[in-house]
Amino acid sequence: MAEPIATFVGRDQELRHLAEEFGRARAGQPRLVVVEGPAGIGKTTLIHRFLEGCGTANVLFTDGDEGEVLLPYGTLVRLFGGPGGLPRRLAVLAPGLDDPAGLPDPLAVGAALLDVLSERQLGEPLCLVVDDVHWADEPTLRALTFCLRRLRVDRVLTVLMLRDAAALSGPEGLVRLVAARSTRLRLPGLRAPEVEALVSGLVGGPVSQRGLARLVAHTEGVPLHLRALLEEVPPAALDDLGQPLPAPRSYALLVLGKVARCAPPVRELVSAVSVLGLSAPLHLAAGVAGVEEPLQALEQAVREGVLLERSSTRGTVAAFPHPLVRAAVYRDLGPARRSALHARAALVAEGEQARLRHRIEAVSGPNPELAAELAELGRAQVRLGAFGSAAEHLKAAAELSGDPDPLAAEAVEALLLDGRVEEAARLTASLPQRAHPAVRGYALGHLAMVRGEVEEARAHLVTAWERAGPPESGLAARAAQQLAMLCLVRAEGRQATRWAERARSSPGYRFSIDYNRYMLLTGLGISGQIDAALAATADLPPAATASIAELDALLGRGLLRTCSDDLAGGLADLSGVVTACGERSVPFRMLSMAMLGQAEYRAGRWDDAHLHTATAASVADDADQRWLAPVCHALAALVPAARGDWPAAESHVAAAMPARDSSMDAVAALAHACSAAAHLAAARGEHGRTVEALEPLLAVRVHDIVYEPGIVQWLDLLVDALVALGDLERAELQLAGMERLAGRRRRSSALAAAARCRGGLHAARHENDLADAAFTAGLAHSGVAGLPFDEARLRLAYGRFLRRLGRRKQAQAQLEVGLGMFARLGARPYVDRCERELSACGLPRAETGSSPLMRLTPQEQAVARLVATGMTNRQVARELVLSVKTIEYHLGNAFAKLGVASRVALTTKIRAPMD
Numbered sequence: 001m002a003e004p005i006a007t008f009v010g011r012d013q014e015l016r017h018l019a020e021e022f023g024r025a026r027a028g029q030p031r032l033v034v035v036e037g038p039a040g041i042g043k044t045t046l047i048h049r050f051l052e053g054c055g056t057a058n059v060l061f062t063d064g065d066e067g068e069v070l071l072p073y074g075t076l077v078r079l080f081g082g083p084g085g086l087p088r089r090l091a092v093l094a095p096g097l098d099d100p101a102g103l104p105d106p107l108a109v110g111a112a113l114l115d116v117l118s119e120r121q122l123g124e125p126l127c128l129v130v131d132d133v134h135w136a137d138e139p140t141l142r143a144l145t146f147c148l149r150r151l152r153v154d155r156v157l158t159v160l161m162l163r164d165a166a167a168l169s170g171p172e173g174l175v176r177l178v179a180a181r182s183t184r185l186r187l188p189g190l191r192a193p194e195v196e197a198l199v200s201g202l203v204g205g206p207v208s209q210r211g212l213a214r215l216v217a218h219t220e221g222v223p224l225h226l227r228a229l230l231e232e233v234p235p236a237a238l239d240d241l242g243q244p245l246p247a248p249r250s251y252a253l254l255v256l257g258k259v260a261r262c263a264p265p266v267r268e269l270v271s272a273v274s275v276l277g278l279s280a281p282l283h284l285a286a287g288v289a290g291v292e293e294p295l296q297a298l299e300q301a302v303r304e305g306v307l308l309e310r311s312s313t314r315g316t317v318a319a320f321p322h323p324l325v326r327a328a329v330y331r332d333l334g335p336a337r338r339s340a341l342h343a344r345a346a347l348v349a350e351g352e353q354a355r356l357r358h359r360i361e362a363v364s365g366p367n368p369e370l371a372a373e374l375a376e377l378g379r380a381q382v383r384l385g386a387f388g389s390a391a392e393h394l395k396a397a398a399e400l401s402g403d404p405d406p407l408a409a410e411a412v413e414a415l416l417l418d419g420r421v422e423e424a425a426r427l428t429a430s431l432p433q434r435a436h437p438a439v440r441g442y443a444l445g446h447l448a449m450v451r452g453e454v455e456e457a458r459a460h461l462v463t464a465w466e467r468a469g470p471p472e473s474g475l476a477a478r479a480a481q482q483l484a485m486l487c488l489v490r491a492e493g494r495q496a497t498r499w500a501e502r503a504r505s506s507p508g509y510r511f512s513i514d515y516n517r518y519m520l521l522t523g524l525g526i527s528g529q530i531d532a533a534l535a536a537t538a539d540l541p542p543a544a545t546a547s548i549a550e551l552d553a554l555l556g557r558g559l560l561r562t563c564s565d566d567l568a569g570g571l572a573d574l575s576g577v578v579t580a581c582g583e584r585s586v587p588f589r590m591l592s593m594a595m596l597g598q599a600e601y602r603a604g605r606w607d608d609a610h611l612h613t614a615t616a617a618s619v620a621d622d623a624d625q626r627w628l629a630p631v632c633h634a635l636a637a638l639v640p641a642a643r644g645d646w647p648a649a650e651s652h653v654a655a656a657m658p659a660r661d662s663s664m665d666a667v668a669a670l671a672h673a674c675s676a677a678a679h680l681a682a683a684r685g686e687h688g689r690t691v692e693a694l695e696p697l698l699a700v701r702v703h704d705i706v707y708e709p710g711i712v713q714w715l716d717l718l719v720d721a722l723v724a725l726g727d728l729e730r731a732e733l734q735l736a737g738m739e740r741l742a743g744r745r746r747r748s749s750a751l752a753a754a755a756r757c758r759g760g761l762h763a764a765r766h767e768n769d770l771a772d773a774a775f776t777a778g779l780a781h782s783g784v785a786g787l788p789f790d791e792a793r794l795r796l797a798y799g800r801f802l803r804r805l806g807r808r809k810q811a812q813a814q815l816e817v818g819l820g821m822f823a824r825l826g827a828r829p830y831v832d833r834c835e836r837e838l839s840a841c842g843l844p845r846a847e848t849g850s851s852p853l854m855r856l857t858p859q860e861q862a863v864a865r866l867v868a869t870g871m872t873n874r875q876v877a878r879e880l881v882l883s884v885k886t887i888e889y890h891l892g893n894a895f896a897k898l899g900v901a902s903r904v905a906l907t908t909k910i911r912a913p914m915d
Contacts, residue, residue, distance in 0.1 A: 008045060008049050009190065009194045009195075009197040009198045009201070010190055010191070010193075010194035010197070011042070011046050011049070011187075014035075014046055014185050014187065015046070015049065015050055015053070017033075017183065017185055018033065018046075018047075018050045018054075018159075018185075019050070019053070019054065021033050021157055021183055022050075022054050022056075022125065022127070022157050025125050025154075025155055025156055025157040026125045026155055027155075028153045028154070028155055028885070028889070029153070030148075030151035030152070030153070030154045030155075030156045030157075030158070031156075031157050031158070031183065032148060032158045032160070032177070032178075032181055032182040032183070033157065033158070033159045033160070033182060033183045033184075033185060034159075034160045034161075034162070034165050034178055034182045034183070034184045034185070035047065035159060035160070035161045035162075035185045035187065036161070036162055036163060036164055036165045036184065036185070036186050036187070037163065037186060037187035037188075038163055038164075038222065039163060039224065040222045040223060040224020040225055040251075041187045041188075041189070041222055041223065041224070042187060042190075042223045042224075043131070043161045043187060044131055044161065045223070046187065047129055047131075047159055047161065051127060051129075054127070056124055056125060056127060058120060058121070058123065058124045058125065058126050058127065059126075059127045059128075059129065060079055060080075060120065060126065060127070060128045060129065061079070061129045061130075061131070062075050062076070062078045062079035062129070062130055062131070063075070063078065063130065063131035063132045063135075063136075064130070064131070064132035064133055064134065064135030064136035064137070065078075065132070065135055065277060065278045065279070066132075066135045066277070066278060066326070067276065067277020067278050067279075067326075068137065068277055068278075069135050069136070069137055070137065070353065070357065070392055071137055071353065071354075072103050072137055072138075072139040072140075072388070072389075073103075073104075073109065073137065073139050073140055073143075074137050074140070075130070075136040075137050075140040075141075076090075076109065076113070076137075076139075076140040076143065076144075079130075087116045087119075089112040089115050089116060090109070090112050090113065090116060103139065103386060103388070103389070105582050105589075106139050106142035106143040106146060107142075107143075107146055107589075107619070108582070109139070109143035109146075110142070110143035110144065110145070110146025110147040110150075111146070111147075111878065113143055113144070113147045114146075114147045114150055114151075114877070114882070114883055115874070115877065115878060115883075115884075117147065117151070117154065117156055117883060118154070118874070118877060118883040118884035118885060119884070121154055121155045121156055121885060122884075124155075125155040125156070125157065126155065126156045126157070127156075127157050127159065128156060128157070128158045128159070129158075129159045129161070130144070130158075130159070130160050130161065131161045132161065132162065133160045133161060133162040133168070133170065134162045134163055134164075134167075134168065134169070134170075136170070138170070138171065138388065138420070139388065141170040141171050141174055142171045142173070142174075142419075142622070144174070145170075145171055145173045145174040145177060145622060146173075146622075148177060149173070149177060149618065149622075150882050150883065150886075151883055151886070152882060152883065152885070152886035152889065153883075153885050153886050153888075153889040154883045154885040154886065155885065160178070160182075165178050165179075165182075165184060169422065169423075171419075171420075171622060171623070172421065172422065172621075172622060172623065172624040173618075173621060173622025173623070174622075176621065176622075188221070189216075189219070189220045189221020189222055190216075190221040190222075190223060190226070191216070191221065192209075192212050192213065192216050194221075195212055195215060195216050195221060195226065196212050198223065198226060199212070199215070199226075199230065199235070202227065202230050203230060203235045207235050207238055211235070211238030212238075214238055215229070215238055224251070225251065228251050228254050231254065251328065252327075252328040252331075252332075255306065255325050255328035255329065256328055256329070256332055258304045258305060258306050259304075259306055259329060259332075261304060262300055262301060262304055262306070263297070263300060265289070265291045265292075265293065265296075265297045266297045266300045266301050266304075268289040268290065268291055268297075269285055269286065269289045269291050269294060269297040269298065269301060269307075269318070270301055270306055270307060270329055271289065271329060271333060271337070271341060272285045272286070272288035272289035272291075272341060272344075272345075273285045273307065273318050273319075273320065273326075274320070274326050274329040274330040274333070275288060275330065275333075275338070275341040275342055275345050275358075275361075276288065276345060276349075277326075278319060278320050278326050279310065279317050279318065279319035279320070280317065280318055280319075281312075281314050281315055281316070281317055281318075282294050282295070282298060282315065282316040282317060282318050283315065283316075284345075284348055284349065284350070285318050287344070287347075287348040288341060288344045288345050288348060290344075295316070298316070298318055301318070305321065306320075306321075306325065306329075307319065307320060307321070308320070308321050335364065338361070339361070339362050339363070339364055340362075342358045342359075342361040342362035343358070343359075343362040345358040345362075346358035346359045346362060353389075356374070356377075356393070356396075360374075360396050360399075360400065363400060366400055366401065366402045367400045368400075368401060368402055370397075370400050371396075371397045371398075371400035371401035371402075371407070372397075372401075374393045374394070374396050374397035374400065375393070375394060375397040375401070375407055375410075377393050378390040378391070378392075378393035378394035378397060378410070378411075378414065379394075379410070381393065382410075382413075382414055382417075383548075384548070385548055385582075385584050385585070387414045387415075387417040387418035387585055387586075388414075388418045388420075390414040390418075391411050391414035391415045391418055391420070391423075394407055394408075394410045394411035394414055395408075395411040395427065397411075398410075398411055405431065405432075405435040405436050405439040405440075406436070406439055406475070408427060408430075408431055408435075408439065408443070409439045409442050409443045409475065409478075410474075411427060412424045412427055412428055412442075412443040412446060412447065413442075413443075413446060413478065415427065416446055416447065416450050416587075417585035417586065417587065417588075418585065418586060419585075419586035419587070419619075419622075419623030419624070419625070420623075421447070421450055421451070421623065421624040421625075422624070424443075424447055424450075425447055427443075428443040428444060428447050431443060436467070437463055437464075437467040438463070438464045438467040438468045438475045438476075438479070439464075439475065440460075440463075441460045441461065441462075441463035441464035441467065441479070442460070442461065442464035442475050442478055442479050442482075444456075444460040445457045445458075445459075445460030445461035445463075445464055445479065445482060446461075446478075446482050448460060449461070449482055449485065449486055449489075449627055450587075450624075450625060450626065450627055451624075451626050451627070452626035452627045452629075452630075452666060452669075454486060454489060454490060454666050457482070457486055458483070458486055461479050461482050461483050461486065462479075462483070464476075464478070464479035465479040465480060465483065468506075474506075474507065476506040476507060477503045477504075477506035477507065478503075480499050480500075480502040480503035480506055481499070481500070481503040481515065481516055481519070483499040484496045484497075484499035484500040484503060484515075484516070484519040484520075484523065485515060485519055487499055487523065488519060488522055488523060488526070488668060489627060489666050489667070489668050489669065490666065490667055490668070490702070491526065491667035491668050491671070491700075491702045491704045491705040491706060492702065492704060493522070493523045493524065493525070493526040493527030493528075493529075493704040493705070494523065494527045494704070495523075496519055496520075496522065496523030496526075497519075497520055497523035497524055497527070498523075499519075500516055500517075500519040500520040500523060501520065503516055504516060504520075515552050515588065516552060517550075517552045517553035517556055518552040518553065518555045518556040518559075519556075520533075520556070521533045521536070521537065521553065521556030521557060521559075521560060522556050522559060522560070524536075525556075525559070525560045525563065525708075525711075526704045526705045526708055526711055527703075527704045527708070528704075528708055528745065530560050530563065530564050530710075530745075531564075533556070533557075533560055534557065534560055534561070534564070537553060537556070537557040537560075540553055540554055540557060542572075542576060543573065543575075543576025543577050543579065543580045544576060544579075544580065546576075546580065548584065551577050551580060551581055551584060551588075552584075552588070554573050554576065554577050555573070555574070555577050555581075555588075555591070555592055555595065557569075557573050558570045558571075558572075558573030558574035558577060558595060558596075558599070559574070559595050561573060562574070562595070562598065562599040562602060563710035563711055564710060564747065565710065565747060565748050565749050565784070565785050565786070565787075567599060567602060567603045567786055567787075570599045571596075571599050571600065571603060571605075574592065574595055574596040574599050575596055577592045577596075578592050578593055578596050578612070586619070586623050586625070587623075587625055587628065589619070590616050590619045590620050590623070590625060590628060590632065591616075591628060593612045593613075593615055593616040593619070594612070594613055594616035594617075594628070594631060594632045594635055596612050597609045597610075597611075597612035597613030597616060597635055597636070598613070598635050600612065601613070601635070601638050601639060601789075602749075602787050602789075603786070603787070603788075604787070604788035604789060604821075604824070604825055606639045606642075606643070606825050606826060607861070607862045607865060607866075609638075609639055610636070610639040610640070610858065610862070611862075611880060613632065613635040613636035613638070613639070614636045616632040616635070616636070617629065617632040617633045617635075617636040617652065617655070619632075620632045620633075621655075627666070627669075628669075629655065629656075630655070630656040630657070630658070630666070630669035630670075630672065630673050631656070631668065631669050631672045633652040633653070633655040633656035633673075633676075634652070634653070634656040634669075634672035634673045634675065634676035635672065635676070636652045637649045637652035637653045637656065637676040637677075637679065637680060638676060638679055639858070640652070640858060641653075641676070641679045641680040641683045642679065642683055642789065642825070642827045642829070642830070643825075643826045643827055643828055643829075643858050644683065644827075644828040644829045645857070645858050646680075646684075648858075649676075649680045649683075650680065652676065653673070653676050653677045653680055656669070656672065656673035656676055656677075657673045657677065658670060658673065667700055667702050667705060667706065668705050670696060670697070670700070671697060671700075671705055671706050671711075671712045671714070672712055674693055674694050674696055674697050674714060675694075675712050675713060675714040675717070677689075677693035678690045678693040678694050678714055678717045678718070678721075679713075679717065680693075681693055681721075682717050682720070682721070683827075683829045683830070684829065685829075685833075687720075687721040687724040687725050688721075688725065690717055690718070690720075690721035691718065691721045691722060691725065694714055694717065694718045694721075697714060707737070707741060708741070708745075709738075709741050709742045709745050709747045709749075709750035710745070710747045710749060710750055713753070715734055715735075715737075715738045715753075716738070716753040716754065716756065716757050718734055719731045719734050719735045719738070719757040719760075719761070720756075720757060720760060722734070723757070723760045723761050723764050726764075728761065728764055728765065731757075731761055732761065735754065735757050735758060735761060738750070738753075738754050738757070739754045739758070742754050747785075748781045748782070748784040748785035749781075749782075749785035749787050749790060751777075751778075751781040752778045752779075752781035752782040752785055752787075752790060752791070752794060753778075753790060754778075755774050755775065755777045755778030755781060755794075756774075756775070756778050756790075756793065756794045756797050756798075758771075758774040758778075759771045759772075759774035759775040759778060759797060759798065759801065760797055760801075762774055763801045763804075768805060771801055772801075775794070775797070775798040775801065778794050778798075779791075779794065779795075779798070782794055788821050788824075788825065789821075789822075789825060789827065791818075791821065792817075792818045792821035792822050792825070792827070792830065793818075793830070794818075795814045795815065795817050795818035795821070796814075796815065796818045796822075796830065796833060796834055796837070798814045799811045799812070799813075799814035799815035799818060799834075799837055800815075800837050802814060803815075803837055803840060803841055808841045808842065808843055809843065811837070811841055812838060812841045812843050815834050815837050815838050815841070816838065818830075818834050819831060819834040819835065819838065822834060826858065826861050856893075856894055856897055856898075857890075857893075859890050860890045860891075860893050860894045860897070862880060862890075863876055863880070863887055863890040863891050863894060864891070864894045864898075864906060864910055865910070866880070867891060867903055867906060867907070868906060868907040868910050873887045873888060873891065894906065898910075
């Protein structure tokens with residue numbers, strides 16, 4: 001952490017704001033403050049002064065490094081003083097930091113960082129400070145975003161310093177976090193009274209008001225420029241109107257002037273450090289510079305204020321005092337000198353990444369040999385799932401290649417698979433109009449696909465397919481694969497299967513490994529051929545032993561098993577994929593987590609389902625995956641809707657629903673969104689809104705997904721609502737089609753849901769014998785399907801019917817079973833309905849009651865259930881990806897609501913009704 005300047009003036013309002021935010025953090029309200037302003041405005045100095053005055057030594061500080069912006073997790077490692085200072089949880093991940101193909105996933109690093117922050121805040125509030133965020137490496141920012149989004153009641157004040165928050169080009173999730181949840185302090189230039197105090201402190205004497213006015217106008221009150229100018233200009237010159245003040249272009253000239261006063265070996269050392277970055281181990285800089293006595297050279301550079309001396313576990317480090325100093329020196333190097341120094345740096349740099357960077361900077365024009373080397377490395381990293389590193393190498397290869405266009409398309413693909421959508425958009429926009437139509441078509445089509453612009457994506461991708469160019473480019477396979485995914489988004493199962501098969505048979509398929517078998521299997525499944533698709537997966541290995549390329553087939557099989565009532569098989573496949581897919585793309589990991597959450601929801605594992613679907617939705621937002629975000633949010637709405645957590649459910653439904661002016665091309669997303677909205681309305685008992693939510697699906701003419709049993713649940717909700725509204729003719733029409741397909745597919749879950757609807761429809765017509773038979777048949781199907789929420793709803797409907805017939809004991813039996821199932825799920829609105837029906841029966845009841853967990857919020861329930869299994873607070877925090885402080889907060893609330901004072905008592909309390 002750099003030393004603050006000796007003279008500090010002004011900034012009283014900003015210091016008050018920081019103190020207020022720190023007070024809120026001390027009270028358990030985590031705060032995020034963004035301090036922004038141009039270089040030299042005094043951001044770092046302000047934070048130093050604040051930390052001196054806030055009375056805490058519990059500070060974690062790091063800064064971005066322009067020279068290491070491509071070094072994964074470099075900013076995070078500096079947060080703890082280097083690899084040797086990493087806390088245990090992060091140190092476990094450290095061995096992969098130097099291996100591009102084995103870099104730890106930012107989500108895992110973010111979870112580990114969250115655990116570290118939980119420990120650090122136990123004694124006193126923690127200040128986490130990140131300077132020069134605009135130069136921080138992307139993996140660190142993604143891990144930091146994941147961590148900050150999960151602080152709930154933590155005593156943590158996070159301060160991010162950067163030049164312009166509006167121009168922040170980091171992860172989309174961080175941009176949204178800064179925009180929505182931060183207090184922003186924009187530092188203006190110093191005013192005349194503050195400049196006067198600064199000048200007085202620096203030069204030791206007064207300056208006239210006229211001189212101050214000139215100084216403020218000339219520097220715009222930027223402290224760094226003020227200091228630089230006052231080092232060069234004596235105070236008396238400020239009053240000499242006949243003598244113009246020098247511009248602190250100023251800053252560069254001052255720096256270069258200091259460098260010029262140094263001896264030749266010193267200048268060589270300073271130039272070498274500028275090539276290596278903002279700082280460098282002295283022995284490496286000496287090797288690049290060819291300096292025999294580097295300590296003597298560093299000593300003079302330090303005296304001149306050009307370099308700083310720092311210590312590290314690797315020995316002496318030479319560092320620039322400010323990035324502007326390094327920029328001035330580096331930019332003053334001529335092209336030939338700069339190239340020569342980078343060539344030398346490539347010979348001595350530590351790590352393959354650094355050596356490659358210097359080799360790239362050393363070339364002055366196209367270099368097909370180096371481009372081919374970088375391209376092959378990038379493609380190998382794609383096959384290993386290291387998409388971030390692959391993108392950087394493919395971009396560099398494109399710039400050095402004599403024919404950059406195909407490599408640029410591959411770089412766009414790698415960026416999109418790494419979740420870096422905006423960067424991919426910038427690279428795509430830079431493609432020249434003369435670029436091959438297939439290259440432009442693929443880049444534009446893949447980008448439009450990720451952004452959810454379905455029709456635009458189709459047009460571009462068809463162009464790429466038709467104009468694919470040389471077979472070795474692999475563009476035909478890539479375009480076909482994206483068209484297969486596009487067809488799934490449009491709910492065109494048969495077309496998706498055809499495009500997936502074309503991708504597999506196209507030249508260059510080996511370069512395109514993401515999703516292909518998943519799309520092939522899902523295309524078959526949503527078009528009514530689940531049995532055939534499952535038969536084609538009989539030879540798949542377990543996820544633990546599967547290759548990276550086999551995981552997409554397991555993902556497809558897991559989804560199809562889930563939709564065909566093989567929940568045990570689906571959960572086994574999907575949980576295995578989620579565990580093993582750390583080396584797959586961001587979209588693949590997000591899709592895997594969402595599909596696992598869907599299976600867990602159907603199986604009644606609602607705490608796990610809520611965790612996985614909410615995380616998938618959060619990652620989809622962070623990575624700007626608009627094509628899949630609606631599905632993730634729709635699935636994430638199901639558990640809070642059924643549990644009566646209306647704000648959470650409403651938020652997810654709103655995020656899932658398409659905009660009013662958007663087309664209905666993304667049928668899959670529309671089906672899930674409408675279903676989620678209907679589940680929310682049904683949980684509230686709002687029948688009219690249930691029908692209204694589902695009306696858009698009645699206008700969809702595509703059969704696949706929308707009407708296929710077991711894929712998206714909505715027809716039974718529609719029929720139930722129509723019956724409740726008395727619209728029995730429409731209910732009969734929709735139910736008849738549902739029954740035909742459910743019978744044809746032999747899906748027990750769909751048959752049970754159809755029987756529940758049929759029983760309700762007969763009951764509304766007063767056809768009591770037929771209703772009784774339908775409900776009884778439904779229970780038989782439900783026992784095979786194994787969907788506890790659906791079975792509980794069936795028993796509630798059957799119990800209500802029996803009570804109204806006066807068969808109260810039989811009604812009570814059904815309702816009490818349903819009540820127990822709802823209570824175990826935490827479905828409070830449905831528990832209330834069962835309780836009302838049981839009260840209306842007017843019969844004595846066994847002292848079962850509802851679960852004590854029903855008194856708790858969903859978050860408190862999740863914590864209490866895990867604590868009851870014997871987990872510690874830290875283990876629960878890791879399981880739920882929350883801080884320990886948040887777990888303590890929810891656990892304390894659970895203790896109070898349940899009237900217990902210990903973990904043992906809590907366990908006894910919540911387990912007793914289940915025994």
